[in-house]
Amino acid sequence: MVRLTAIQLCSVPNVEENLVSIDAELARLTPAAASDEHIVVLPECCLFFGGKDAEQLAVSKRSLKDKLARLAKKYQVFLVAGSIPLVTSAKIEDKFTNSSCVFSPQGHELIQYDKIHLFDVNVEDNEKSYRESRYTQAGDKICCWQAATVNIGLTICYDLRFPELYRQLRLLGADIITVPSAFTVVTGKAHWQTLLQARAIENQVYIVAAGQQGTHLNGRETWGHSMIISPWGEILSCIEQGIGSISVEFSRHELDKVRAAMPVTEHNQFESTLKRPN
Numbered sequence: 223m224v225r226l227t228a229i230q231l232c233s234v235p236n237v238e239e240n241l242v243s244i245d246a247e248l249a250r251l252t253p254a255a256a257s258d259e260h261i262v263v264l265p266e267c268c269l270f271f272g273g274k275d276a277e278q279l280a281v282s283k284r285s286l287k288d289k290l291a292r293l294a295k296k297y298q299v300f301l302v303a304g305s306i307p308l309v310t311s312a313k314i315e316d317k318f319t320n321s322s323c324v325f326s327p328q329g330h331e332l333i334q335y336d337k338i339h340l341f342d343v344n345v346e347d348n349e350k351s352y353r354e355s356r357y358t359q360a361g362d363k364i365c366c367w368q369a370a371t372v373n374i375g376l377t378i379c380y381d382l383r384f385p386e387l388y389r390q391l392r393l394l395g396a397d398i399i400t401v402p403s404a405f406t407v408v409t410g411k412a413h414w415q416t417l418l419q420a421r422a423i424e425n426q427v428y429i430v431a432a433g434q435q436g437t438h439l440n441g442r443e444t445w446g447h448s449m450i451i452s453p454w455g456e457i458l459s460c461i462e463q464g465i466g467s468i469s470v471e472f473s474r475h476e477l478d479k480v481r482a483a484m485p486v487t488e489h490n491q492f493e494s495t496l497k498r499p500n
């Protein structure tokens with residue numbers, strides 16, 4: 223059995239406090255049987271959110287991965303640690319990557335995906351202007367990883383608006399695509415659910431979207447509405463507000479049925495024009 227879980231958080235600019243919240247949410251989940259694969263997704267910026275960019279830069283230099291690896295092992299889950307700030311591969315002094323890291327139930331790091339699309343956007347909210355690229359170095363690699371029996375594609379937040387990335391993940395064999403997020407309330411209300419359902423339907427994959435929700439220390443408001451969507455586009459479970467988690471069972475049968483009945487990747491007349499991943 224493969225279980226999918228999304229944890230919704232209201233992260234603060236304090237790594238230790240966030241680790242305590244994550245531990246508490248993981249402790250509440252029903253433990254998986256030894257033969258099960260349990261994939262748990264945390265939101266974007268799960269270890270540090272709502273603080274100053276300079277603080278986040280300092281946090282990127284700490285050993286955050288060890289702490290998350292320990293949690294994956296403690297709770298025997300595949301932990302998709304939504305995103306954390308990390309030192310760039312070129313060791314750029316004043317920038318970090320916004321990265322989704324996956325840890326196995328044995329406590330090993332499996333993969334790191336650096337967010338490709340940065341949120342340099344004007345939004346009609348209190349913030350008015352978001353310029354993620356000022357302090358974040360964009361990634362350029364598409365990342366898909368394998369648990370025992372399922373393939374999982376990695377994306378982060380604003381990536382959700384770029385269907386080409388999702389299509390490429392599907393072509394790489396993704397059964398499930400994870401979307402750790404910190405959507406704004408304004409854009410979340412307008413687009414979040416529609417975009418998630420579209421990505422699930424057009425690619426015939428499970429979508430596990432874990433969001434930040436609430437008012438954060440710097441006054442930033444996030445939309446939440448974490449949800450898990452089937453390859454047919456149904457919302458299987460959703461947590462609108464507050465901290466908590468949702469879980470559903472992955473069905474290979476459902477996935478195969480949807481793809482066999484409507485083979486859109488075979489029917490696609492534009493596939494050859496797509497840039498092949500990596």
Ligand SMILES: O=C(O)CNC(=O)[C@H](CS)NC(=O)CCC(=O)C(=O)O
Nearest residue numbers: 267341352354379380404405406409
């Ligand atoms: O800046 C940080 O501290 C952490 N990063 C984020 O919160 C990121 C970049 S600002 N947020 C998004 O991508 C929101 C996307 C969104 O809301 C949309 O696509 O509508």
